[in-house]
Amino acid sequence: xxxxxxxxxxxxxxxxxxxxxxxxxxxxxxxxxxxxxxxxxxxxxxxxxxxxxxxxxxxxxxxxxxxxxxxxxxxxxxxxxxxxxxxxxxxxxxxxxxxxxxxxxxxxxxxxxxxxxxxxxxxxxxxxxxxxxxxxxxxxxxxxxxxxxxxxxxxxxxxxxxxxxxxxxxxxxxxxxxxxxxxxxxxxxxxxxxxxxxxxxxxxxxxxxxxxxxxxxxxxxxxxxxxxxxxxxxxxxxxxxxxxxxxxxxxxxxxxxxxxxxxxxxxxxxxxxxxxxxxxxxxxxxxxxxxxxxxxxxxxxxxxxxxxxxxxxxxxxxxxxxxxxxxxxxxxxxxxxxxxxxxxxxxxxxxxxxxxxxxxxxxxxxxxxxxxxxxxxxxxxxxxxxxxxxxxxxxxxxxxxxxxxxxxxxxxxxxxxxxxxxxxxxxxxxxxxxxxxxxxxxxxxxxxxxx
Ligand code: UGA
Numbered sequence: 001x002x003x004x005x006x007x008x009x010x011x012x013x014x015x016x017x018x019x020x021x022x023x024x025x026x027x028x029x030x031x032x033x034x035x036x037x038x039x040x041x042x043x044x045x046x047x048x049x050x051x052x053x054x055x056x057x058x059x060x061x062x063x064x065x066x067x068x069x070x071x072x073x074x075x076x077x078x079x080x081x082x083x084x085x086x087x088x089x090x091x092x093x094x095x096x097x098x099x100x101x102x103x104x105x106x107x108x109x110x111x112x113x114x115x116x117x118x119x120x121x122x123x124x125x126x127x128x129x130x131x132x133x134x135x136x137x138x139x140x141x142x143x144x145x146x147x148x149x150x151x152x153x154x155x156x157x158x159x160x161x162x163x164x165x166x167x168x169x170x171x172x173x174x175x176x177x178x179x180x181x182x183x184x185x186x187x188x189x190x191x192x193x194x195x196x197x198x199x200x201x202x203x204x205x206x207x208x209x210x211x212x213x214x215x216x217x218x219x220x221x222x223x224x225x226x227x228x229x230x231x232x233x234x235x236x237x238x239x240x241x242x243x244x245x246x247x248x249x250x251x252x253x254x255x256x257x258x259x260x261x262x263x264x265x266x267x268x269x270x271x272x273x274x275x276x277x278x279x280x281x282x283x284x285x286x287x288x289x290x291x292x293x294x295x296x297x298x299x300x301x302x303x304x305x306x307x308x309x310x311x312x313x314x315x316x317x318x319x320x321x322x323x324x325x326x327x328x329x330x331x332x333x334x335x336x337x338x339x340x341x342x343x344x345x346x347x348x349x350x351x352x353x354x355x356x357x358x359x360x361x362x363x364x365x366x367x368x369x370x371x372x373x374x375x376x377x378x379x380x381x382x383x384x385x386x387x388x389x390x391x392x393x394x395x396x397x398x399x400x401x402x403x404x405x406x407x408x409x410x411x412x413x414x415x416x417x418x419x420x421x422x423x424x425x426x427x428x429x430x431x432x433x434x435x436x437x438x439x440x441x442x443x444x445x446x447x448x449x450x451x
Contacts (some may be wrong), residue, residue, distance in 0.1 A: 007079070009076065011059060016054070033068060085137075086104065089102060095281060113141065119154065125279060129282075141387050156189075165336035218285075225299050228263060229270075234266065245444065247442065269304075269307055294330055312328065317393070321356065324392040327391040346373060384406065397424070423440075423441055
């Protein structure tokens with residue numbers, strides 16, 4: 001007898017947040033991961049990473065027995081009707097994606113399906129390049145189960161759009177659900193699951209074929225990356241125009257309904273695990289198909305150069321960086337996460353160390369992760385005040401709420417040489433520039449001009 005509604009394979013970011021989101025609305029979830037230590041933590045209600053609201057909800061769903069981690073993948077499949085595959089698809093050195101975790105999970109799922117008499121639906125949630133579900137997942141499932149896809153078991157591709165830092169909210173309130181279906185019966189089954197899960201609040205559901213669903217995920221993330229590199233390009237132009245300010249430009253163009261206001265924050269470029277990886281993967285995939293996606297390559301180039309700018313500004317304004325003490329405020333790739341994968345902070349700190357600067361950093365939650373990278377090479381402070389003490393320059397790298405309320409005197413009182421470089425445009429220039437040395441991304445110099 002089926003004891004659970006769905007099983008989720010892979011307890012990374014997407015897998016765990018989806019599992020907790022589903023379980024929070026009384027959907028019974030059986031979770032599995034090859035990392036049994038991680039499963040043990042989750043079963044005790046402990047989240048293996050920081051995400052606002054996750055641990056509280058995890059504990060509740062575990063205590064109420066809506067979420068349980070099973071130590072055998074076979075159990076998870078046999079006890080459920082729908083299995084979501086949410087294992088990682090990291091980058092290979094050439095930028096293409098490494099599908100080995102998907103392959104391993106699919107082989108084991110196929111093996112288990114052989115023993116199952118009931119119809120089962122497999123749903124690929126991992127980000128995979130177009131063609132993967134049809135050309136790799138389906139043949140492997142058929143081979144190892146000895147069954148026919150579309151007849152004995154169903155197959156869908158259902159990309160995930162949740163953002164770190166608001167993953168639980170995004171799971172419970174998605175903008176849309178994309179269902180790529182191998183066959184109509186499979187698509188109907190997944191749509192039914194989502195409709196009964198979200199009820200009246202179900203978002204638009206887009207049904208399409210497997211490859212289109214796979215491409216939608218990449219198009220979504222690469223469009224977001226393109227918006228960011230676009231506004232950073234405008235920021236770089238602003239810096240050459242006395243008195244120009246990218247924030248005003250972004251605010252104005254964002255009011256055009258065709259453009260929209262979101263993802264137009266100029267700064268140090270995008271980081272994180274997904275945007276950089278997905279852009280690389282789509283470029284590599286497209287090239288393999290014989291099409292050179294020059295626009296996407298330009299997006300990447302702009303993003304690669306962007307973090308270096310604050311180091312350059314610091315070098316010029318300090319007359320060299322050797323032995324200068326630089327405070328870094330923010331290590332996480334964005335606020336409300338402890339994740340430093342792909343974080344621009346890492347690139348900036350490495351450049352500063354190459355230039356023989358001394359670095360002290362503070363982040364409200366990502367310090368432990370950063371320590372693993374910069375073992376003994378930089379100092380970590382326990383507060384903003386500690387971080388700024390006796391420094392020659394402060395670079396704002398992540399726009400944590402805690403930093404937004406800082407006033408000029410917070411810097412003047414603690415720094416040896418009060419120079420603030422606002423890499424995320426969190427401060428009002430007019431409040432800072434008369435009180436201390438101040439520079440910011442996308443701000444034309446000189447600032448006071450009749451032009
Ligand atoms: C991204 C997508 O936004 C999600 O929809 C997607 O599901 C996820 O990747 C994924 O594929 O798993 P995430 O990596 O959490 O989510 O981060 P974003 O919120 O997209 O931010 C990415 C980077 O862009 C951050 O470094 C952020 O600081 C930067 N950013 C964002 C800007 O520089 N400017 C902006 O205006 C917005």
